[in-house]
Amino acid sequence: MEHFEPEIVAFCCHYCAYTAADMAGSKRISYPSNVKIIRVPCSGKVDAIHLMKALEKGADGVYVAGCLAGDCHFKNGNVRAEARVNRVKKMLTELGWEPDRVAMFNMSAGMGEAFARIAKEFTETIQKLGPSPVKTGAVNQAAS
Amino acid sequence: MITAEQKPIQEIIQYIAPYSRILLVGCNECVTVCAAGGRKEVGLLASALHLSHLKQGKNIDIREITLERQCDPEYVEELAPYIDGVDAVVSMACGCGVQTIAGRFKKTPVFPAVNTRFMGASLSQGVWAERCKGCGDCVLGITGGVCPVARCSKHLFNGPCGGTSHGQCEVSQDIDCAWRLIWERLKELGLESRYEELMEAKDWRPGGAGGPGTIIREDLA
Numbered sequence: 001m002e003h004f005e006p007e008i009v010a011f012c013c014h015y016c017a018y019t020a021a022d023m024a025g026s027k028r029i030s031y032p033s034n035v036k037i038i039r040v041p042c043s044g045k046v047d048a049i050h051l052m053k054a055l056e057k058g059a060d061g062v063y064v065a066g067c068l069a070g071d072c073h074f075k076n077g078n079v080r081a082e083a084r085v086n087r088v089k090k091m092l093t094e095l096g097w098e099p100d101r102v103a104m105f106n107m108s109a110g111m112g113e114a115f116a117r118i119a120k121e122f123t124e125t126i127q128k129l130g131p132s133p134v135k136t137g138a139v140n141q142a143a144s
Numbered sequence: 145m146i147t148a149e150q151k152p153i154q155e156i157i158q159y160i161a162p163y164s165r166i167l168l169v170g171c172n173e174c175v176t177v178c179a180a181g182g183r184k185e186v187g188l189l190a191s192a193l194h195l196s197h198l199k200q201g202k203n204i205d206i207r208e209i210t211l212e213r214q215c216d217p218e219y220v221e222e223l224a225p226y227i228d229g230v231d232a233v234v235s236m237a238c239g240c241g242v243q244t245i246a247g248r249f250k251k252t253p254v255f256p257a258v259n260t261r262f263m264g265a266s267l268s269q270g271v272w273a274e275r276c277k278g279c280g281d282c283v284l285g286i287t288g289g290v291c292p293v294a295r296c297s298k299h300l301f302n303g304p305c306g307g308t309s310h311g312q313c314e315v316s317q318d319i320d321c322a323w324r325l326i327w328e329r330l331k332e333l334g335l336e337s338r339y340e341e342l343m344e345a346k347d348w349r350p351g352g353a354g355g356p357g358t359i360i361r362e363d364l365a
């Protein structure tokens with residue numbers, strides 16, 4: 001199989017993960033360029049539909065990165081985000097998609113290393129899963 | 145309000161398998177409040193159906209629309225301009241909405257995307273519980289505001305039954321015995337004596353046993 005560079009969308013909370021990504025940058029810690037960051041005011045702002053639409057448009061993996069447990073600036077946005085991620089995982093399973101294409105991670109603003117490690121590990125997970133069924137479906141259909 | 149839950153997605157996929165142009169219709173009332181079939185859920189289901197089709201390399205045309213109320217002909221009429229351009233309708237409203245659409249558009253198949261569950265109240269965010277069975281002759285005024293039809297597993301009118309244990313229902317320890325609740329509430333109201341009065345056998349006709357119910361308000365009709 002030819003080398004596969006996944007496209008990954010990361011919804012990052014402004015108060016933690018987004019700042020952590022900045023921190024990784026200023027500390028010159030590299031992380032895969034596959035990860036495209038979308039800054040959100042709180043991970044709780046990310047709805048199930050945003051994750052689904054990202055997948056629909058061809059993202060190979062999507063994750064939400066929010067604050068550590070108990071640290072959400074809006075009380076429980078990160079808890080809600082996790083519940084939504086789990087709901088989407090369940091939907092994907094029902095649809096015959098790999099649930100691991102979506103994930104939730106927690107980190108604080110100071111955790112630049114953790115941000116980079118998570119970006120790397122998630123990219124590897126998606127590389128193992130292969131391209132999104134949106135892409136493979138189109139290819140299979142064209143071949144048949 | 146009326147509560148509902150989305151059907152398993154594979155069941156919905158099977159319904160629409162023969163069709164390629166779908167009108168997916170939500171409702172802004174009860175099913176929006178219980179997060180089963182409002183605008184948000186319409187978007188999510190449409191997206192899920194797209195993912196399912198894209199995986200097979202297929203495309204499906206889904207038009208999303210959420211009506212103010214799906215159980216009123218005036219609002220359902222808003223679907224008329226779209227109906228000829230679709231092969232099937234998928235409704236995310238309760239059974240009343242599905243039937244209103246089916247009654248209006250005779251030639252287009254309509255499929256339910258939710259299972260209508262019960263008339264209930266919200267206990268907390270994301271939690272709903274059955275509270276009324278529409279028996280047609282409300283007795284809440286004599287049962288301390290606790291419904292013996294909806295909340296007693298056996299719909300007893302002179303309970304509790306012999307199965308009540310430690311205040312819970314014999315059907316499940318997770319269910320409060322309705323008659324324990326009724327007794328506690330009557331005590332709080334100082335109306336214990338009411339408990340001694342036997343209730344007569346209930347006439348179930350107004351609640352459905354007499355055939356489908358109809359209400360005709362002469363002043364409005």
Ligand code: SF4
Pocket residue numbers: 275276277278279280281282283284291292293294
């Ligand atoms: S007594 Fe009848 S009308 Fe009243 S709440 Fe119970 S089921 Fe509903």
Ligand code: SF4
Pocket residue numbers: 295296297298299300303304305306307308309312313314315320321322323324
């Ligand atoms: S235990 Fe209580 S709620 Fe359960 S059937 Fe008996 S009277 Fe009804």
